[in-house]
Amino acid sequence: MRKYLFFVLILTLMPLFLHCSKVLKTETKTYDETFRYTLDAADGIAVRVATLSKAEFLSRLRLPDNARITRVEIQSLSANVKVNPANRAPKALATGYFVELMDSEHEYEHKMFEKKEISLSSTSGVWVGWVPINTLVGEGIGMLKAKLAKWLAEYQDYTGEAAEIMVVLQSLPNNTRLVMDFDLKIQASIQFEYCATTSKLLGTGGLECEDNIVQ
Amino acid sequence: MKNLGVFLICSFIYLGITQAQDLNHLASTYEGDNGRGYMQPLGDCFGAALNSGLNQTAGISPSGLHLRIGLHMMTALVAEDQKIFMAKTQGDFYPEQTVEAPTVFGSTEGASAVGIAGTGYLFPGGLDVQRLPIAVPQVILGSLFGTEVLFRFIQMDLDENFKELSLTGYGVRHSISQYFDHCPVDITASIFMQKFNVGDIVQADALYYGLQASRRFGIVTLYGGLGAGSSNTTIEYELDSETNPQSISFDLDSGAALRINAGLQFKFGPLFIHADYNLGPQNVLALGCGFAY
Numbered sequence: 001m002r003k004y005l006f007f008v009l010i011l012t013l014m015p016l017f018l019h020c021s022k023v024l025k026t027e028t029k030t031y032d033e034t035f036r037y038t039l040d041a042a043d044g045i046a047v048r049v050a051t052l053s054k055a056e057f058l059s060r061l062r063l064p065d066n067a068r069i070t071r072v073e074i075q076s077l078s079a080n081v082k083v084n085p086a087n088r089a090p091k092a093l094a095t096g097y098f099v100e101l102m103d104s105e106h107e108y109e110h111k112m113f114e115k116k117e118i119s120l121s122s123t124s125g126v127w128v129g130w131v132p133i134n135t136l137v138g139e140g141i142g143m144l145k146a147k148l149a150k151w152l153a154e155y156q157d158y159t160g161e162a163a164e165i166m167v168v169l170q171s172l173p174n175n176t177r178l179v180m181d182f183d184l185k186i187q188a189s190i191q192f193e194y195c196a197t198t199s200k201l202l203g204t205g206g207l208e209c210e211d212n213i214v215q
Numbered sequence: 216m217k218n219l220g221v222f223l224i225c226s227f228i229y230l231g232i233t234q235a236q237d238l239n240h241l242a243s244t245y246e247g248d249n250g251r252g253y254m255q256p257l258g259d260c261f262g263a264a265l266n267s268g269l270n271q272t273a274g275i276s277p278s279g280l281h282l283r284i285g286l287h288m289m290t291a292l293v294a295e296d297q298k299i300f301m302a303k304t305q306g307d308f309y310p311e312q313t314v315e316a317p318t319v320f321g322s323t324e325g326a327s328a329v330g331i332a333g334t335g336y337l338f339p340g341g342l343d344v345q346r347l348p349i350a351v352p353q354v355i356l357g358s359l360f361g362t363e364v365l366f367r368f369i370q371m372d373l374d375e376n377f378k379e380l381s382l383t384g385y386g387v388r389h390s391i392s393q394y395f396d397h398c399p400v401d402i403t404a405s406i407f408m409q410k411f412n413v414g415d416i417v418q419a420d421a422l423y424y425g426l427q428a429s430r431r432f433g434i435v436t437l438y439g440g441l442g443a444g445s446s447n448t449t450i451e452y453e454l455d456s457e458t459n460p461q462s463i464s465f466d467l468d469s470g471a472a473l474r475i476n477a478g479l480q481f482k483f484g485p486l487f488i489h490a491d492y493n494l495g496p497q498n499v500l501a502l503g504c505g506f507a508y
Contacts, residue, residue, distance in 0.1 A: 026323045028339035073327070073335030076307035132307035136332035145333065187306060189337035191325060 024209045025196040026070070031061060031188045035165050041178040044089060044171030048182075049099070054151045054161040061155070064194045069152040071191040074145045077113055077133040077184065083124040084179035089171035092118045092178060096133075098144045099164035109166065112140030117172070120180065130185065148188060245339070251465050252300035253341075254450055256318050258419075258467025260291035260347040262446025263474075263497035265384075265409050266423040268353070269365065271480045271489040271503070272436050273401035273429040275358050275390040283355040285487070285505025290348040292498045293320045304328050304336045317341040351382060353505075361390035365407060384409035384421075391426070400428045405442075421446040425474070436480040438491070445471040472496045482507070 035050035063069075079094060094116045097109040116133045147163050165186075171178040195209045245253050268287035298321035304312050308330055316326040321341035328336040357363030367384030386407030392398040406424040411417070425442015448467040478491020478501070485506045493499040 024323070025342075026325060026340045028325055028337045071327075071337065073337055075334060075336055076309065076330075078307045130307065132309055134309050134331065136334065138332040141333045187308075189335065191337050 022195045022209055024193050026191060026193050028189055028191045029061065029063075030075070031057075031190055033057070033186050033188075035167075035184045035186075037167050037169075037182045037184070039169060039178060039180060039182065040084070040086070041169070041171070044174055044176045044178050046169045046178060047166065048169075049164050049166045050184075052163050052165060055158040057148070057151060058155050058158055061152075061190065063155060063192060065156075067155070067192040067194045069149070069155065069190065069192045071189075072145055072149040072152060073189045074141050074148075075187040075189050077136060077186055078130040079116060079118060079133055080127055080130045080183040080185070081118055081120065082127045082181040083120050084181075085124045087120060087124065087177065087179040089173075089176040089178045090119070090121050091172040092120055092180075093170045093172060094118055094133075094182065095168045095170075096140070096184060097166040097168070098140045098147070099166050100143060100147070101163060107164075110140040110143040111137045112144060112165075113137055118182075127183075144186070145188075148190075152190065247305070247463075247465075249302050249305065250450075250463060251467065252302060253316075253318050254465075255300070255467050256293065256297035256320050257347075258446065258448035258450075259297070259469045259497050260293060260320075261349070261411075261419060261448060262421050262469040263444065263493070263495065263499050264289040264291040264347060264349050265411065265419065265421040265446060266407075266444035266474070267476070267493045267499040268351075268491075268501035268503055269386070269407055269423060270388070270403070270405060270427045270438065270440060271429075271478065271487070271491070272431070272438055273390070273392070273403040273427040274431060274436075275361050275363055275388060275393075275401070275403055277361045277390070277393055278358060281357055281508060283487075283505065283507040285353050285503050286350060287353055287501060287503035287505075288348055288350040290346050290500045290502075292346050292500065293344055294498075298322065298341065302326070302338050304330075308334065308336045312336075314338065320344040320347075351384075353384075353503075355388075357388075358390075361393045363388045365405075367409060380413050382409065382411045386423075388427075400430045403427045416452055417448065417450060419446060419448040423474075434482050436482065437477075438480060439475070439477040441473070441475050443471050444474050444495070445469060469497075476501075 033052065037048035037050060039046035039048055095114045096112045098112050100108045100110065102108060113133045113136050116135050165184065167182060167184060169178060169182060267289040298318055299315050300318050301313050302316035312328045314326050314328050316338040317340050319341050323340040323343045325340040326338040330336060351367050351369065354366045355363050365386040367382055369382040371380055384407060386405060388403045388405040390403050392402040404426050409421045411419040423442055423444040425440050427438065427440040429436050429438035446469045450467065451464040472495050474493055474495035476491050476493040478489055480487055480489040485508055487507055488504040491501045493501060
């Protein structure tokens with residue numbers, strides 16, 4: 001009787017033990033990078049540069065070992081300021097550049113945004129909050145995107161490479177002392193594929209894959 | 216035999232939990248209304264599945280000890296309109312747009328929106344799920360004055376990510392047909408409440424009440440029911456942002472909805488097997504087997 005029941009139980013439940021398989025899964029991650037610039041410009045013009053290293057960028061992403069990047073998009077740029085009490089300018093214009101470092105002697109500046117007007121009349125010593133930068137320029141956005149995509153294509157290689165993000169701030173009216181902290185946030189979306197185990201019980205589709213996805 | 220039963224139960228639950236890790240990953244890229252829209256089908260399917268597979272016969276003797284132990288698998292069938300939702304671009308992306316994007320059950324291919332100056336916004340894909348099965352053990356004990364009590368209970372430690380899984384359900388069934396002479400079918404009324412937790416991520420409450428009818432023909436019992444089921448699932452997760460991590464919590468409320476079901480049970484001595492189909496805002500197929508003494 002016990003053997004009969006055991007057999008019936010297994011037979012009844014056998015369809016439920018559909019095997020697991022590995023299929024290609026797509027996932028999206030959002031990546032934020034904030035660059036801080038501190039300036040004190042008596043003549044009202046300041047140029048500041050911050051560095052984005054490939055190693056730091058990749059280490060913060062934490063992608064699965066078998067991931068393959070399929071798409072990178074620059075989602076938005078935003079600005080935040082903290083005005084110093086010594087500041088005299090009521091407003092400033094900010095222009096940003098993606099600086100491509102060709103070699104130790106050559107670099108090329110690609111404009112990412114231009115003449116973003118920032119109000120500096122609020123209370124000093126306090127961050128005013130993120131404001132979107134909508135005066136974006138396609139050339140610089142495209143070059144930044146291409147650089148990040150190149151780094152992600154080699155995401156297991158943390159060596160070498162860096163890029164610079166340069167900001168030019170000009171007081172309004174001109175020649176007015178500009179003293180503040182300026183933060184620039186770049187937000188990117190990164191889409192990647194990886195192999196994941198799934199159960200056929202869920203009727204999931206997708207391409208079957210091996211653990212090592214060819215880059 | 217006991218070890219086999221434990222193994223089967225753990226296998227069923229594990230198959231579901233292997234997908235839960237994917238859910239945590241995917242759900243953490245959404246916030247606010249987008250998160251709710253993305254995950255709502257999960258709440259609907261899970262709640263409907265929990266509220267199914269409860270009754271396989273309306274026949275309850277007026278008195279006498281009997282015990283019914285079974286393992287029931289309820290599979291919610293994902294509808295096509297549960298695979299997409301209208302998602303909004305978030306943050307400082309410009310211009311703000313609303314785009315048709317996959318839900319957690321939708322395509323693994325995400326959606327996208329195009330912004331100014333070559334910017335883009337990517338929405339995550341889903342898990343491409345066609346059906347959501349859950350399996351639970353159930354015990355029915357009766358009867359006293361034509362009344363039975365039902366229990367569902369699982370409690371087990373999972374890995375360090377999910378900590379613990381627990382399901383607790385209890386209800387009562389009462390024979391209505393015992394008050395009528397020569398009733399052609401057995402009729403019962405029942406109410407059942409369940410609570411389900413997976414670690415700190417998912418908490419679900421489900422309530423079902425309704426009427427069931429059945430008629431036995433030898434080893435075959437035809438049964439059906441009309442009832443109302445509701446559920447509320449709370450999802451809590453960490454928003455996956457490098458610079459602004461935050462805890463996100465929202466409720467997936469599947470309001471009370473009418474459900475009807477119809478099925479067959481075969482009984483060979485103490486062994487029974489059954490299958491029924493549940494129609495409602497969310498359709499569910501229930502299968503199960505067990506022993507009745």
